[in-house]
Amino acid sequence: MTELPEKTESPEKTELPAHFTVTGGGFMPTRFAQSHWGDDHLNGPAIVGLVARGLEKYCGSTDFRPARLTVDLFRAARNVLTTLDIRVVRDGHRVHSAECDVVQSGRVTARATLVQYRPSAAPAGRLWTSNVGFPGPPEADGTIQPYVGSDASGWTRSPAEHQNDSRKRFYNDGIRVIAGEANSPFVRAATVAEATSLVTNLGSAGVGYINGDVTVALSRLPVDEWIAIQADSHQAADGIAVGTATLFDGLGAFGAGMTTAIANPAAQIDFSTRDFRSGSTYE
Secondary structure, three states: OEOOOOOOOOHHHOOOOEEEEEEOOEEEEOHHHEOOOOOOEEOHHHHHHHHHHHHHHHHOOOOOEEEEEEEEEOOOOEOOOEEEEEEEEEEOOOEEEEEEEEEEOOEEEEEEEEEEEOOOOOOOOOOOOOOOOOOOOOOOOOOOOOEEEEOOOEEEOOHHHHOOOOOEEEEEOOOEEEOOOOOOHHHHHHHHHOOHHHHHHEEOOEEOEEEOEEEEEEOOOOOOOOEEEEEEEEEEEOOEEEEEEEEEEOOEEEEEEEEEEEEOHHHOEOHHHOOOOOOOOOO
16 A cells, blocks of 8 residues: 555654655655765665654554564656555464565665564573673763764764774664654664664765665664664674674663665765754764
């Protein structure tokens, strides 16, 4: 089915920034959806947040929990009217699966798959678990601009101070997907998880790998408005990179992100030359 968006507040009456407004039977990107990769490119969090919202809204269930969202970014999304084509793939007793296409100008620019599981009792026995540590988030000051951190430089508002080869982390509440509509915990987790690419691919010269996908896996939903993601691994060979990261809230680790990326040196993002506006993304 094609999602027919419901009317929301006008941009003039919306207090907080958002990636999209509803117009003409679809979604129109705002300036906050703009990417640093190109003048007419949309950023990854905008697309991931949009598909997460659509899949949850039309295929979600209180009896099931979102366990995995994978978004394949086929083409660069543009600053044009955007629609979603959503369909249920499997409606089982323990497993639900659905797909969502992001359509622009008659072409599919991204495709997402959502897997949901019915919660149940844990099996018997003890299992190995990793001892993933997090240094603790900064004190949020009431503004919407996210924080970027690294082992070498601590927490700052701009990624420019973190163009180094130490471990990276990101702390954000996830900018609203739709103007006038608060993000759900699932949408917030998916949007922040897209920063797996940022925390794993940000190096001493900026970001030179552009991700072609992102997967977020969740054992539970976040309980806080602001959540964090921290890099776990990064491997690269012949211009192809793989990165993994862990998601945290106030209770601890609750999920993981993974992304694959391809070298894009011609459009390398050097954050030291960029001007960041409040609420803007870093990709």
